[in-house]
Amino acid sequence: MSDTFNLGGKQFRSRLIIGTGKYRTFNEMKVAHRASCAEMVTVAVNRVPLDRKTESFLDHLDAAMQILPNTAGCYDADHAIRTARLAREALETDWIKLEVIGDQVTLLPDNEQTLEAAKILVKEGFIVLPYFSDDLIMAKKLLDVGCPAVMPLAAPIGSGMGVQNPSNLRIMREQLPDATIIVDAGVGVPSDASLAMELGADAILMNTAIAESRDPEQMATAMKLAVEAGRLAYLAGRMPKRLYASASSPIQGAIK
Amino acid sequence: MRIEVNGEEREVPAGLNLQTLLEHLSLPQQRVAVELDRKVIRKADWTNTFVEKGARIEIVHFVGGG
Numbered sequence: 038m039s040d041t042f043n044l045g046g047k048q049f050r051s052r053l054i055i056g057t058g059k060y061r062t063f064n065e066m067k068v069a070h071r072a073s074c075a076e077m078v079t080v081a082v083n084r085v086p087l088d089r090k091t092e093s094f095l096d097h098l099d100a101a102m103q104i105l106p107n108t109a110g111c112y113d114a115d116h117a118i119r120t121a122r123l124a125r126e127a128l129e130t131d132w133i134k135l136e137v138i139g140d141q142v143t144l145l146p147d148n149e150q151t152l153e154a155a156k157i158l159v160k161e162g163f164i165v166l167p168y169f170s171d172d173l174i175m176a177k178k179l180l181d182v183g184c185p186a187v188m189p190l191a192a193p194i195g196s197g198m199g200v201q202n203p204s205n206l207r208i209m210r211e212q213l214p215d216a217t218i219i220v221d222a223g224v225g226v227p228s229d230a231s232l233a234m235e236l237g238a239d240a241i242l243m244n245t246a247i248a249e250s251r252d253p254e255q256m257a258t259a260m261k262l263a264v265e266a267g268r269l270a271y272l273a274g275r276m277p278k279r280l281y282a283s284a285s286s287p288i289q290g291a292i293k
Numbered sequence: 294m295r296i297e298v299n300g301e302e303r304e305v306p307a308g309l310n311l312q313t314l315l316e317h318l319s320l321p322q323q324r325v326a327v328e329l330d331r332k333v334i335r336k337a338d339w340t341n342t343f344v345e346k347g348a349r350i351e352i353v354h355f356v357g358g359g
Binding site: 058082093245 | 357
């Protein structure tokens with residue numbers, strides 16, 4: 038099937054983007070990554086510990102994967118911009134998952150600061166993929182400043198609550214038919230991923246749902262299938278919802 | 294002289310550049326990035342960027358994340 042996912046001048050077969058956090062072991066992560074067939078993984082930028090040796094985390098990632106560094110842990114545009122610049126220097130990549138958090142309890146995004154950071158980073162040549170609240174107007178603003186995709190949340194990061202506001206996603210899809218929409222954060226189970234794809238998301242980014250499952254390898258496989266199923270269903274076009282029944286078998290000609 | 298590295302106060306010899314500072318701290322030099330007083334210093338410029346007293350340095354690498 039030639040249904041490829043195009044982003045930042047690259048073509049991906051997989052529409053599942055996965056994280057690298059919270060795995061119990063590196064091996065568990067590697068096995069899950071392989072099972073997911075994802076071609077892009079997120080990583081976080083963090084201070085190097087000064088008092089102990091650390092092994093290079095990146096060595097545990099498949100070299101063929103597109104690495105997407107994030108600006109997790111940043112609470113204003115300035116910190117996010119600095120983090121993005123550091124990531125670019127260390128990884129020699131222009132790709133950045135822009136995340137500016139507004140609050141420590143909910144980890145909900147600060148959309149205003151996200152937009153400010155996006156403007157500057159796009160000008161500096163970054164491929165900016167912003168995490169933001171599932172809001173159409175915000176999506177338009179982020180696209181207007183030059184983000185090649187927008188990444189609305191389904192639910193708070195790590196909550197596993199699934200798509201909390203399917204109408205917002207539907208509206209975003211309908212009003213922005215040409216935009217690349219990646220649902221980022223909040224997926225808990227494969228049906229959540231499927232639903233987001235059925236609603237027209239172009240891809241899904243998830244971490245905790247796989248990493249915190251009892252068997253990440255199995256869950257990664259399940260998520261892969263769910264994303265594919267949801268995508269196929271979206272392309273196929275769903276039947277209309279009706280309040281009342283509509284018989285599948287002919288009513289005329291049944292014996293009396 | 295005293296400088297700040299990754300939020301920690303450190304006593305280091307005077308006259309270090311960024312490359313020799315990383316060596317002094319026994320830190321890896323591959324796939325890390327260095328910020329001096331809030332400005333990223335490209336790896337090519339490490340040897341000609343000297344660390345002054347009171348400098349604030351951030352040295353980052355990559356860890357698991359979502």
